[in-house]
Amino acid sequence: MKDVPKIPILFILAFLFTGCGQNPAGEPLLDSLPETEGVSSQGIIDFLKAADDCQGEFHSFLFLRHGRVIAEAYWAPYTADLRNTLYSATKSFTSTAVGLAVSEGKLSVDDPVVSFFKDELPDTLTEYQSMLTVEDLLTMSAGQDPIHGTIASEPDWVKVFWQTPIKYEPGTVFRYSSLCSHMLSAIVQEATGEKLSDYLGRRLFEPLGIEGWDWETDPQGINTGGWGLRLKSGDMARFGQMLLREGEWQGKQVVPAGWIHEAGSKKIQQRPELPQAVKDSSDWLQGYGYQFWQCRHNAFRADGANGQFIVVMPDQDAVVVITSETIGGQYGGMRDELNLVWEYLLPVMHPEPLPPDPAAYDRLREKMASLDLPVPPSAGDPDLMNKYVGRSFSFNSDSVGIKTLSFGLNGDTLLVKTQAADEEFSLRFGADFWLKGETMMDGSFLFPGRETIRGPAPPHRVAGAFRRTPEGKMQLFLRYLETPHTVVLTCSCDGEEFMIEPFFSRNPRMQVPSLTGKMMQIQ
Numbered sequence: 001m002k003d004v005p006k007i008p009i010l011f012i013l014a015f016l017f018t019g020c021g022q023n024p025a026g027e028p029l030l031d032s033l034p035e036t037e038g039v040s041s042q043g044i045i046d047f048l049k050a051a052d053d054c055q056g057e058f059h060s061f062l063f064l065r066h067g068r069v070i071a072e073a074y075w076a077p078y079t080a081d082l083r084n085t086l087y088s089a090t091k092s093f094t095s096t097a098v099g100l101a102v103s104e105g106k107l108s109v110d111d112p113v114v115s116f117f118k119d120e121l122p123d124t125l126t127e128y129q130s131m132l133t134v135e136d137l138l139t140m141s142a143g144q145d146p147i148h149g150t151i152a153s154e155p156d157w158v159k160v161f162w163q164t165p166i167k168y169e170p171g172t173v174f175r176y177s178s179l180c181s182h183m184l185s186a187i188v189q190e191a192t193g194e195k196l197s198d199y200l201g202r203r204l205f206e207p208l209g210i211e212g213w214d215w216e217t218d219p220q221g222i223n224t225g226g227w228g229l230r231l232k233s234g235d236m237a238r239f240g241q242m243l244l245r246e247g248e249w250q251g252k253q254v255v256p257a258g259w260i261h262e263a264g265s266k267k268i269q270q271r272p273e274l275p276q277a278v279k280d281s282s283d284w285l286q287g288y289g290y291q292f293w294q295c296r297h298n299a300f301r302a303d304g305a306n307g308q309f310i311v312v313m314p315d316q317d318a319v320v321v322i323t324s325e326t327i328g329g330q331y332g333g334m335r336d337e338l339n340l341v342w343e344y345l346l347p348v349m350h351p352e353p354l355p356p357d358p359a360a361y362d363r364l365r366e367k368m369a370s371l372d373l374p375v376p377p378s379a380g381d382p383d384l385m386n387k388y389v390g391r392s393f394s395f396n397s398d399s400v401g402i403k404t405l406s407f408g409l410n411g412d413t414l415l416v417k418t419q420a421a422d423e424e425f426s427l428r429f430g431a432d433f434w435l436k437g438e439t440m441m442d443g444s445f446l447f448p449g450r451e452t453i454r455g456p457a458p459p460h461r462v463a464g465a466f467r468r469t470p471e472g473k474m475q476l477f478l479r480y481l482e483t484p485h486t487v488v489l490t491c492s493c494d495g496e497e498f499m500i501e502p503f504f505s506r507n508p509r510m511q512v513p514s515l516t517g518k519m520m521q522i523q
Contacts, residue, residue, distance in 0.1 A: 029237060032068035033361060036353055039063075041360035043348025044071050045367050050340050056307060056326035056333045057373055059484065060084070060233040064241055064319040065349065071364065074233075076372035077434040077463040078481060083212060083230035084323045085483045087304030090215075090229040091181045092263075093239070095138060095291035097188045097200050099259030106191040109135040113183065116190045120158045128166035134187060136170040137180040138290040139267045143168035147177045157218045158186055174270045174288060178226025181291060182218070185225030196223035207254045208242060210235040227304070230482060233321055239302075240310040240319035263290035264300040264312065283338050295338070297346060306484045306506075307334050311341060316349045325484035325505060375432050375477060378468040385409060388474060388491070393498040395517040402500070402515065414466045416476070429464035429476055436463045436481075495519075 034041045044063065051058045059078040063071040074080060086093075101107050107116075113132045114121060122129075128143060136142050145167035154160045161179050168175070185196045192199050197215040205213060213235065216228030231239075242248070243264065247255035266287030271279070279285040283301075286294035293303045295311065302310040307324035320341055326333025392406035408415040412431040417424060418441070425441040438459035463479045469490070476489040488503040496519040502512045 029064070029069045029234060029241070030067070031072075032065070032070055033356070034065075034070040034364070035355065035357050035361070037065035037068055037070050038350040038353050039065055039070055039345075040348040040350075040354060041357055041364040043344060045360070045364050047340060047344035048073060048367050048371065050344055051337075052371070054333075054336055054340065056324055056337070058307075058322065058324045058337075058371075060321070060323045062233055062237045062319075062321040063345065064237055064244075064321075066317050067241060067245075069237070071368065072234075073368040073371055077436060077479065078323075078373075080232065080234060082461065083214070083232055083482045084236065084308060085304075086229045086231060086236075086302075086308050087227045087306065088178065088181075089236075089302040089304035089308045089310060090227045091178075091225070091291040092302035092310070093200060093204075093229055094181050094184050094188075094196065094225040095263050096204060096255055096259075097196050098134065098138065098184055098290070099255055099263060100199070100203050101188050101191055103256045103259065104192075107134060107187065109133065109138065113137065113187070116187045117158065117162075120156070120162060122162050126166060128168075128170055129162070132166070132170045134184070135267075135290075137184050137187075138263075139171070140174055140176050140180055140288060141168075141171050141268055142166065142175065142177065142180050143170045143173055144175060144177060144179075147175060148179055151179055151182070155219050157182055157222070158220070171268075174268050181226035182222070182224060184291075185223050189222055195221070196225065204239075204254060207252060208235070208238045208249055210238060233323055236302075236310050236321045236323075237319060240312055240321060243310075243312045244314065244317070244319055264292050265289050266294050283335065297342065303334075307337050308484070309334075309337070311338070313346075316346070318345075318349060320345065323484065325486075327508065375430075375434065375465040376467055376475075378432050379470040380468050380472055382468075384468045384472060384474060385414075387493040389414075392520040393517040394520050395500075395515045404520070405498075405500075405517075406520075414464075414476075427462070427464055427478065429466040429478075432465065432467050434463040434465050434479070436461070438462065 034044060051061070058075055060075070061071065061073045062069060102109065111134050112130065113134060114125060114130060132142060143166045144164045148160055148164050151157050151160055157179065161183055164179070188196050188199060210231065213229065213231050216224045218224055242254060243260055246257040247253055247260045267289050269287050270285050274285065283295045284293070286296060288294065289300065292300045294300050297313065298315050299311055299313040301312065307322060307326040309320070309322040311320040313319070322337060324337060326337060388407040389409045390407070392404060394404045395402060402418055402420050404419040406417045413435060414429040414431065416427045416429060418427065420441060425439055427439055428435050428437050439462050440458045442458060442460070461481045463481055465477045467475050469475055472492070474491045476491065478487045485504065485506040490501040490503070492499045498517045498519065500515040502515070504510060504512065
C-alpha cells in the first residue's frame with residue numbers, strides 16, 4: 001500500500017473554509033488557495049522574489065483570481081491598515097464619478113467644457129476652447145501645449161486651465177495632463193452640486209465597503225481630480241474587482257457596465273507615429289481610455305506615480321494591486337514592475353483548478369510573512385552616538401524646513417526634537433529597526449510648491465530608524481508610511497560643527513544643499 005502524503009492541517013482548514021458565503025460591503029475580501037483558483041503558489045513566490053530584487057521597493061501586493069484573494073503581502077514596516085497615496089491612480093476614480101453623473105443625466109461626454117464655467121472663462125474664447133468637450137478631458141486630448149506642470153502653487157486651478165493655450169485640435173493628440181483630470185472634478189462638482197469625494201462616497205465607496213479614505217482639495221475646495229486620493233490596498237482591490245465585474249459588486253450594479261467598458265477601452269493612441277514593434281513592447285503605448293491606461297495582454301489599469309497600480313485582466317479574470325516606490329526615469333521603474341506581472345504571474349494562471357500543493361502554499365505563506373524593508377545595519381565606531389546624544393544644534397538655512405535638532409537616547413530608541421516651520425516636533429528612531437509612531441510634522445516639505453493644497457490633516461503615520469555608517473556618520477531614516485516616500489538625513493559632527501546631508505526619495509535627483517550648524521548646548 002502506498003503512503004498517503006501528509007497534508008498540513010492549516011492547508012486543510014484553508015481548503016474547507018475558503019469561499020464559503022458572501023462578503024458584505026465593509027468586510028474583508030474572501031480568500032482562496034492559489035491552486036484552487038488555477039494559480040501556482042510557486043509562481044507567486046517567484047514573483048515576490050523578483051520584487052525583492054528589483055531596483056525600487058514594493059510596499060504591498062494583492063492578487064485576486066475569480067474574485068478571491070489568493071495572495072496578500074506587505075513589506076514591513078508597511079501594513080494593511082495604512083492608506084496609500086494613489087497619485088495619478090486617482091484619475092480612474094474621477095472617471096468613475098463622471099460615469100455616474102452621466103448615468104444620472106447630470107452631464108454628457110459630448111457637453112462643451114465651457115458650459116460648466118461662467119465666471120472663470122476668459123473674455124474671448126478661441127475656436128478650440130469652444131470646441132473642447134468632456135470626452136476630450138477624459139482622453140487627455142485637450143490639445144494644450146505646453147502642459148502646465150506647476151498648478152500646485154497656483155491660487156485658482158480652473159483659471160489656469162483656461163489660460164493655457166490649446167495648440168492642437170481637441171480630440172486629436174494625446175497630451176497627458178493632470179489639469180484635465182482636475183477639470184473633470186470641477187465639472188462633476190458643478191453638475192451635481194457635490195464635491196467629488198461626497199458624490200463618490202455614497203455612490204461608490206459605501207457600496208464597496210471602502211472606509212477611512214481621504215482626498216486632497218485645491219484652494220477653492222475642489223477635490224484634486226488628478227491625484228490626492230488615499231486608500232488602503234485592500235480597498236484598491238475592491239475597486240479593481242468592481243471594474244473586472246463591469247461595475248457589479250455583490251450582486252448590485254454600482255457603476256453602469258457600459259461606462260466601465262467605455263472607460264477601459266482604447267480611445268486614443270499615445271504615440272501613433274512610433275513603429276509598431278516599439279508600441280508592442282510598452283504598457284504606456286497601448287492606448288488610453290477614459291482616465292485609464294491600456295496594458296498589453298488586453299488588460300487596463302489605474303496608474304499612479306512611483307508605482308501605484310490597479311491592474312485589471314479580464315482575459316485572466318484577475319486583478320493585481322501594487323503599491324511601491326520605484327526608481328528610474330519617467331516610467332523606468334514602473335515599467336519594470338509591470339513587466340514582473342507579465343513575466344511571473346501571467347504564465348502561472350490556468351483556466352482550471354490545479355492539484356493541491358500544500359508544500360508550495362506553506363512556502364508562499366512563509367515568504368509573505370517574512371517580507372520586509374530592513375534598515376541597513378550599523379557599522380563602525382560603537383561610541384559614535386556620544387557625539388550626538390545630549391546635544392542640540394542650530395542651522396542658519398531653512399531650505400528643508402529644519403531649524404534646530406536635539407538628540408537623546410533611551411535604550412535602543414533615539415529621541416529627536418526638531419524645530420521646523422516655527423513648530424517643535426518630537427520623533428523616535430529605532431536602532432537598526434523601524435520604530436512606528438505619529439508626528440504632527442507635515443511631510444509637505446517633501447513636495448515643493450504644494451503649500452496651497454489642502455491635504456490630509458496630521459498626525460501622519462511614520463516609521464523611524466537610525467544607524468551608524470562605516471564612514472563615522474549617523475543616518476536617520478523617516479518613512480511617511482501613507483506615502484511611498486522616505487527622508488534620509490546623513491549627519492556628521494566634528495566638535496561643535498554639525499552637518500546634515502538630506503535625501504528625499506520622492507525626487508532622488510533633486511539637489512538639496514547640505515545644512516551646516518553649530519552646537520547650541522550640552523544638556
